[in-house]
Amino acid sequence: MSIQYVNLGDKPTRTGFGEGLLASGFRHPEVIALGADITTSVGVNLFAEQLPGQFISLGIAEQNCVGVAAGLALEGKIPVFATYGVFAALRTTDQIRVSVCYNNLHVVIGGAHAGLSVGPDGATHQALEDLAIMRVLPNMTVLSPCDATQTKIATIQAIHHVQGPVYIRFGRAAMPDFTSKHQTFEVGKAQLLHPGNDCAIIATGHLVWEALQAAYLLKDEGIHARVINMHTIKPVDREMIIRAARETGIIVTAEEHQVTGGLGSAVAEVVACEYPVPLKFVGMPDRFGESGEPRELMEKYGLTHRGIIQAVKSILSGI
Amino acid sequence: MIQPRVHDPDLLQEISTDIRRSVITSLSLAGSGHLGGSLGIADIFTCLYFSVMNHDPADPSWPDRDRLILSIGHVAPVLYSTLAHAGYFPEEELNTLRKLGSRLQGHPGREHGLPGLELSAGSLGQGLSVSVGRALAGKMDARPWRVYCILGDGELQEGSVWEAAMAAAHLNLGNLTAIVDRNGVQIDGKTEKVMALEPLKEKWKAFGWEVVECDGNNHHDVLSSIQLAQHDPEKPGIILAYTKMGKGIRSIEGDYSWHGKAPSKEEARQFLCELEEGER
Ligand SMILES: [Mg+2]
Numbered sequence: 198m199s200i201q202y203v204n205l206g207d208k209p210t211r212t213g214f215g216e217g218l219l220a221s222g223f224r225h226p227e228v229i230a231l232g233a234d235i236t237t238s239v240g241v242n243l244f245a246e247q248l249p250g251q252f253i254s255l256g257i258a259e260q261n262c263v264g265v266a267a268g269l270a271l272e273g274k275i276p277v278f279a280t281y282g283v284f285a286a287l288r289t290t291d292q293i294r295v296s297v298c299y300n301n302l303h304v305v306i307g308g309a310h311a312g313l314s315v316g317p318d319g320a321t322h323q324a325l326e327d328l329a330i331m332r333v334l335p336n337m338t339v340l341s342p343c344d345a346t347q348t349k350i351a352t353i354q355a356i357h358h359v360q361g362p363v364y365i366r367f368g369r370a371a372m373p374d375f376t377s378k379h380q381t382f383e384v385g386k387a388q389l390l391h392p393g394n395d396c397a398i399i400a401t402g403h404l405v406w407e408a409l410q411a412a413y414l415l416k417d418e419g420i421h422a423r424v425i426n427m428h429t430i431k432p433v434d435r436e437m438i439i440r441a442a443r444e445t446g447i448i449v450t451a452e453e454h455q456v457t458g459g460l461g462s463a464v465a466e467v468v469a470c471e472y473p474v475p476l477k478f479v480g481m482p483d484r485f486g487e488s489g490e491p492r493e494l495m496e497k498y499g500l501t502h503r504g505i506i507q508a509v510k511s512i513l514s515g516i
Numbered sequence: 517m518i519q520p521r522v523h524d525p526d527l528l529q530e531i532s533t534d535i536r537r538s539v540i541t542s543l544s545l546a547g548s549g550h551l552g553g554s555l556g557i558a559d560i561f562t563c564l565y566f567s568v569m570n571h572d573p574a575d576p577s578w579p580d581r582d583r584l585i586l587s588i589g590h591v592a593p594v595l596y597s598t599l600a601h602a603g604y605f606p607e608e609e610l611n612t613l614r615k616l617g618s619r620l621q622g623h624p625g626r627e628h629g630l631p632g633l634e635l636s637a638g639s640l641g642q643g644l645s646v647s648v649g650r651a652l653a654g655k656m657d658a659r660p661w662r663v664y665c666i667l668g669d670g671e672l673q674e675g676s677v678w679e680a681a682m683a684a685a686h687l688n689l690g691n692l693t694a695i696v697d698r699n700g701v702q703i704d705g706k707t708e709k710v711m712a713l714e715p716l717k718e719k720w721k722a723f724g725w726e727v728v729e730c731d732g733n734n735h736h737d738v739l740s741s742i743q744l745a746q747h748d749p750e751k752p753g754i755i756l757a758y759t760k761m762g763k764g765i766r767s768i769e770g771d772y773s774w775h776g777k778a779p780s781k782e783e784a785r786q787f788l789c790e791l792e793e794g795e796r
Binding site: 229253255256258260261263264265266267268269270271272273274276291292294295296299300301 | 625626627634635636637638639641642643644645646647648649650651652653654656657675676679680682683686687
């Protein structure tokens, strides 16, 4: 019997990040948040107000923020640095690579406004490449939780249960909040949300909700889709992917990210080596985004349950 | 045991010569690496590790040690030679520099386990930010130790250095001392021709730092300028240390073509002779 997931109310995942960070900071004085001017928009404002002794404002200087975080980590602090994903992961890539990853330091980097969720701000601020770039760095753990509740749990795990560098991505727009406060969440272990053996939809971030909607609609047509929430992009849950390939024979991946380098590529790397099956990738087709409401953009680029259903059917009809 | 402080100028000179000798030999055996800068900054390393810093070669992670961050990772040979002479690891290991399996990587890499390394670094412009983070942690916890950061002058062309400079002053990090190896040259030639840095003293002052200039190849001058740079407990200090690339080897002093080169066996023999002559 399958569970229908229910939206308990739209909520931005950045709120979950802010809540998780605050909860950790209260209990652990070694948790230090670094601000790069946009603390409110990335959900760090409550932490800054309530724990001023653990908040350091460093201005619009992201490269320095990452180096300072590395220095704090070398002295046993747990630095958390969050800004828009485009800056957190891309402007600072070399600092993250050398000062953080090569030194294997426990620095938590939060990539806000991930995907198309920053909408009207347009392409410069839409992080659609962060997963690819963070995933390729040795020692790095990459998290991409699916809703606000899960982002809070993932943030606490990133701060306290991951060794070494960790990147966690979250969005700006209010999106369905549907996972349980009491869920089992383990870094590196994907969640099987919906059973099915006709095909598997492996999704991450906001696209997990869309994947569930796709599965419900496909079921009405007699197609039983398995839905997997791949909240950890690295280390990716190989076992879950191989099982999906073997038991369903068809995989569709879905992410709010370029189709190159992100979740789709991570899944393809495993499938290609371990159990080749037909694959389709739902994601940005190697192009920049544009201004528009997040929903409109997701529709335009097919990052919806409709896009997922289409991908599933195109593989099914090809067989 | 905490490293005893050397005050005798002759002994400091002797140590610097020993370090230079190791730099030449290890680079010659490696067959590649950065000789000029490593020789030029040997006197500063001697002062820091043998007269200024609190540290214990037998206990490299002693919590109250002073921290040295080498931002210009390419002069790793002088750091390695200094650490070996201070007793962090056997001097013979210097012969493995840049070789497969060595703990002495071309640029410092902590994951290879060499004792005494405070940071894996080498991508220019990052060391001062990390130093700010460490000094900030020390200040937050009211720890007595200091952070020393070695920067190159060409490196100051990296914008991130100035982000860190702003932060250090903003955070009142009086426990941070930076030293710039102001040899006036970089790979493409004179710094003022490649991308002018002057007026450097005024720039750092305007960024809120205590600025001291010194002859970076004169132990006495280096030692007194470090004290001067640290006099304000709420202000980071920087020393613009004027050095000569290739210092100690008359035939190559000031020659920037030696920035990124290692001496051949023949050249190394000649340089070692020149080093001994200079010593006498
Ligand atoms: Mg130079």
